[in-house]
Amino acid sequence: MKICGIRDARTGEAAALAGADAIGMVFAPGRRRVTPEQAREICQAIPPLVARVGVFVDTPAAEVRQIAQFCGLDLVQLHGQESPAYCRELGLRCIKAIPARDRQTLEQANLYPVAALLVDTYVKGVAGGSGIAFNWHLLENLPLQAPLILAGGLNPANIGRAVALVRPYGVDVSSGVEVNGEKDLQLIKAFIKRAREVCAYAAG
Numbered sequence: 003m004k005i006c007g008i009r010d011a012r013t014g015e016a017a018a019l020a021g022a023d024a025i026g027m028v029f030a031p032g033r034r035r036v037t038p039e040q041a042r043e044i045c046q047a048i049p050p051l052v053a054r055v056g057v058f059v060d061t062p063a064a065e066v067r068q069i070a071q072f073c074g075l076d077l078v079q080l081h082g083q084e085s086p087a088y089c090r091e092l093g094l095r096c097i098k099a100i101p102a103r104d105r106q107t108l109e110q111a112n113l114y115p116v117a118a119l120l121v122d123t124y125v126k127g128v129a130g131g132s133g134i135a136f137n138w139h140l141l142e143n144l145p146l147q148a149p150l151i152l153a154g155g156l157n158p159a160n161i162g163r164a165v166a167l168v169r170p171y172g173v174d175v176s177s178g179v180e181v182n183g184e185k186d187l188q189l190i191k192a193f194i195k196r197a198r199e200v201c202a203y204a205a206g
């Protein structure tokens with residue numbers, strides 16, 4: 003599971019030690035944005051087996067590559083109108099975010115040559131981090147060719163139902179582990195604990 007929108011090294015390290023598989027840092031404009039220097043500090047504080055993920059929205063490829071190298075990112079998560087060709091030519095491991103707008107949008111996700119597809123809530127004019135969940139039934143019987151990461155309005159209270167219904171490869175959370183706009187370690191721990199419980203149950 004991935005905890006996104008980390009803005010300082012201490013919180014990144016604490017989330018990783020609490021059991022997060024991946025830590026996300028947002029480079030797109032907005033209240034969670036970090037500078038490359040801040041992200042590099044976070045990346046250096048995270049234990050070696052935890053993935054460092056940079057979140058971008060329609061950023062020129064050369065800039066993404068430069069930031070990824072400077073910070074030591076393992077993956078980039080793309081939340082804009084990036085095309086399959088952009089992902090192919092980037093030369094980095096990509097997670098492409100797909101808005102859960104309708105079935106046709108979701109089916110076209112298979113055109114992307116990526117490490118994983120992340121399905122997030124569609125909110126007009128908002129690239130991500132909305133804190134709003136979508137109707138998970140939209141994903142029923144969806145033949146995706148890359149591992150599915152479920153995102154959008156997840157929190158400790160709904161993660162159990164979400165995982166039980168969708169059975170994703172992974173889950174991603176930002177707003178749902180915040181209090182007053184700041185990451186809250188107790189909520190992060192509660193989210194990870196609940197997600198692990200339901201995954202263990204689902205695995206039989």
Ligand SMILES: O=C(O)c1ccccc1N[C@@H]1O[C@H](COP(=O)(O)O)[C@@H](O)[C@H]1O
Pocket residue numbers: 006007026028030032033034057058059081120122129130131132133134153154155156174175176177178
């Ligand atoms: O978190 C952000 O501020 C953000 C900004 C721009 C693009 C993506 C962003 N975050 C990603 O959005 C989803 C859903 O987040 P939430 O849990 O609903 O708040 C998640 O994948 C974040 O990584």
